[in-house]
Amino acid sequence: MNTSRRLRSLLILLAAAPVAVLAQPSNPEVPDWSREGSATHRQVPPPKGFHRPTVNFPGQIGIFEGQSDIGAPLLPGSALYDAATQTYTIHSASSNIWYFRDEFRYLWRRMDGDLSLAADVKFPNPDGYFDAKAVFVIRQDLDDDARSIMAAIHAGGLVHMATREHKAADMHETEHIEGDDAELRIGIQKEGNAFTLWVSYDGEPMHQLGDPFELEFDGPFYVGIGFCSHLPVTYDTAVLSNVVLENAAGKL
Numbered sequence: 001m002n003t004s005r006r007l008r009s010l011l012i013l014l015a016a017a018p019v020a021v022l023a024q025p026s027n028p029e030v031p032d033w034s035r036e037g038s039a040t041h042r043q044v045p046p047p048k049g050f051h052r053p054t055v056n057f058p059g060q061i062g063i064f065e066g067q068s069d070i071g072a073p074l075l076p077g078s079a080l081y082d083a084a085t086q087t088y089t090i091h092s093a094s095s096n097i098w099y100f101r102d103e104f105r106y107l108w109r110r111m112d113g114d115l116s117l118a119a120d121v122k123f124p125n126p127d128g129y130f131d132a133k134a135v136f137v138i139r140q141d142l143d144d145d146a147r148s149i150m151a152a153i154h155a156g157g158l159v160h161m162a163t164r165e166h167k168a169a170d171m172h173e174t175e176h177i178e179g180d181d182a183e184l185r186i187g188i189q190k191e192g193n194a195f196t197l198w199v200s201y202d203g204e205p206m207h208q209l210g211d212p213f214e215l216e217f218d219g220p221f222y223v224g225i226g227f228c229s230h231l232p233v234t235y236d237t238a239v240l241s242n243v244v245l246e247n248a249a250g251k252l
Helices: 003-016
Strands: 055-063 065-070 078-082 087-092 106-110 114-122 133-139 150-152 158-163 172-177 183-189 194-201 207-216 221-228 236-246
Touching: 003 207, 065 087, 065 221, 078 106, 087 106, 087 114, 106 133, 106 207, 114 133, 114 221, 133 183, 133 236, 150 183, 158 183, 158 194, 172 194, 221 236
Parallel strands: none
Antiparallel strands: 055 065, 065 106, 078 087, 087 236, 106 221, 114 183, 114 236, 133 150, 133 221, 150 158, 158 172, 183 194, 194 207
């Protein structure tokens, strides 16, 4: 076989070969503070001033402009969109969305003004950690310590709304309700500077939980959905369907 024929054969083989996936570290170093999701560690905050730069992935996914690994979790997250079912499947191994910094996979769109954001949520892993959470988040920026407000549903059923009122401040809860295994739709609405948490159990009409919370954002800001496994080196999954994102209040 002459050189040109050997080269053509090599190129054909390379083209037919599967695309290699970069291996992730098998034993990433997990700082003690980020083990709060395990059975042997209580929840504790990160060290004062600790941050990791967010990793961004431009390119549209469904109705969202881009996606990010907020706070650069030790293992990268991923997300898939099924156009036929209009379903988002989000995978993440990430520490927490709490204290003064966050780690989670985030699908986002830049917006301004009033908005309605809601979806049906399922956790397909029956053995997943109870504190894993699917979130509906408005953030001023993509830094891990951004001013933000979120509505969240935990795999164990807890529903709450929480906010970080200033950049680098600790997050705190504004609404809280224990849940169950019902089919759940959850949403967050912005009307002016007032944010409200909305839910629907087993197909009932969406209804508001608790009182509005006042928080001001400078437009444009980031709006989207995300998932946090609450375990820094353990992947888990949330599936969000029938997603509504409208640039108006009252559209949940």
